[in-house]
Every structure is written in C-alpha cells, then in structure tokens.
Ligand SMILES: Nc1ncnc2c1ncn2[C@@H]1O[C@H](COP(=O)(O)OP(=O)(O)OP(=O)(O)O)[C@@H](O)[C@H]1O
C-alpha cells in the first residue's frame with residue numbers, strides 16, 4: 001500500500017530546505033537526504049490535503065529515469081540505502097520509497113526546459129511574438145503542434161512566491177558563462193530526446209519538461225532534483241492528442257480544474273480538496289508511473 005506523508009519528521013537530521021514538495025536534509029558537506037512528501041502545490045500554493053503516495057510515485061519515477069539516462073548525463077544519485085541514515089525509531093516504511101541519498105551539488109541557477117511541442121507559456125510567447133525565448137519558429141504553427149525539433153528554453157528559478165521567467169540563451173550565457181550554458185543545453189536536449197523516444201513507444205508524449213542541474217567540486221555537471229515526473233513535465237496520453245487543443249495531461253489538471261470552480265484567489269491558504277479529486281489525482285500519478293516505468297506501488 002502507498003504510504004501518506006505530508007511532512008517528514010526526522011529528529012536529529014539537519015533540515016536545510018522544506019520546499020513545496022520535498023524536504024531536504026544535509027547528511028554531510030557531501031551528501032543530502034531528499035524526501036518527497038505527498039504535498040501538492042497548485043498555482044504555486046501548497047494545498048492542505050496530501051495526495052497519498054504521490055511522493056513515492058515521484059521518487060520512483062525520477063529514479064527510473066535517472067538510471068535509464070545515466071549513460072547520457074551523470075546524475076546526483078548515490079544509490080546508498082536510505083534505511084541506514086534514518087534516526088533510530090523512525091518508521092522506515094514511510095521513507096524508503098520516497099527518499100534518496102544524493103550528492104550535494106552546487107545548483108546551476110536555471111530551470112532547464114526542453115520543449116518538443118508548442119503549449120503553455122511557449123504557445124503564449126509564440127502567439128504574441130512568433131518566437132519562443134528568442135528562438136524564431138516557423139509561421140502558422142498551431143497550439144500543441146510538434147516543433148520542427150526540440151528546443152531548449154531556459155527560465156530563471158524564481159524566489160519563493162515569485163513566478164519563473166523565460167530568458168534567452170544569451171541571457172543564460174551572461175548569468176552562468178558560455179561553456180556551462182552550452183553544457184546545460186546539450187544535456188537538456190540529450191536527455192529529453194532520449195526520454196521522448198522511450199515514452200513514445202509506451203504511448204506517451206512528453207510535450208515538455210524541466211530539469212535542474214548542479215556541479216561538483218571539479219565542475220562536473222550532474223542532473224539533480226527530480227526528473228521527468230508529472231510535476232516537472234507535461235505528459236500527454238498519445239491517444240488523446242490533437243493539434244489545436246490543449247491536450248489533457250497526467251498532471252494536476254483535475255485539481256486545477258476543481259480549484260477554478262471555487263473562485264479562490266490563488267493566494268495562501270489553499271482550499272481543501274474533496275476526496276474524489278484527491279483520488280483522481282493519485283490515480284493519474286499511478287497511471288503515469290505504470291505506463292512509463294511499469295511500476296505499481298501497491
Ligand atoms: N543534488 C542536489 N544538490 C543540491 N540541491 C539539490 C539537489 N537536488 C535537488 N536540490 C534542490 O532541493 C530542492 C528540492 O525541493 P523542492 O523542489 O520541493 O523545492 P524548491 O523547488 O526549492 O522550492 P519550491 O518548489 O517550494 O519553490 C530544490 O531547491 C533543488 O534545487
């Protein structure tokens with residue numbers, strides 16, 4: 001059975017960050033323990049109700065992709081067993097499927113986005129300017145249309161409460177330097193291309209996705225954080241895909257649609273969500289995990 005954990009409690013460990021979804025503990029100067037909770041954020045606000053098992057699904061799906069793509073780009077996983085670092089008396093079953101021990105890296109301050117399809121903020125940008133993050137695209141593309149080739153569209157990592165902002169490649173170069181910017185673009189497109197082909201064979205379109213990277217003390221680039229999850233990507237079931245509409249995806253759409261009916265002003269505190277919306281959301285995450293990785297958590 002999936003476990004439910006809204007907030008990790010690991011007394012004695014050094015909590016360095018409680019994000020919207022993950023709790024991050026420093027085990028040493030070199031390693032982190034990252035726990036994926038069942039918190040759900042929508043419109044950048046964390047909702048009061050957890051989605052049971054969501055953190056386990058996110059962690060398992062990320063681990064699956066990290067392993068599958070390790071031949072392309074090194075990743076932050078150490079593969080050390082989590083049980084060994086939990087404080088005495090901890091219920092290990094709550095943590096083992098949702099936690100990883102990782103290398104502690106220096107984050108590259110950019111959201112590295114790969115887009116294969118024209119949707120979301122990319123579609124908005126294109127309809128307004130004919131470009132996407134400064135990249136000129138052919139005329140007459142329609143919503144959700146596949147791009148001639150996947151493109152790299154970096155955005156800033158916004159501070160708490162702020163929204164990310166798309167930037168051009170030249171702005172990325174200014175921020176992090178040309179060689180690192182090139183490496184990040186190359187790594188982003190290489191992982192995206194591989195994963196998109198893999199998913200296509202399983203009937204899923206990866207319309208776009210966001211990666212985070214970090215460097216170690218030698219300057220080696222690693223992919224870190226989470227990878228190719230429904231929270232960081234738009235996954236479209238191929239059978240529902242049509243050009244010209246925004247296809248339904250394996251993400252928080254149920255919750256977002258429900259929240260839109262409330263007239264909530266999208267500032268904290270977030271409203272409570274009915275059990276059936278929670279269950280539908282959990283089953284969407286489970287379906288993505290099953291279809292992509294053939295993993296079932298119960
Ligand atoms: N190997 C790593 N080394 C260093 N930092 C990491 C590593 N992997 C992930 N992180 C960082 O850990 C954090 C994960 O937390 P989470 O994604 O929940 O929150 P966030 O994105 O920082 O904040 P929020 O989602 O609340 O805006 C991120 O800041 C991410 O950049």
Ligand SMILES: [Mg+2]
Pocket residue numbers: 019225
């Ligand atoms: Mg994050």
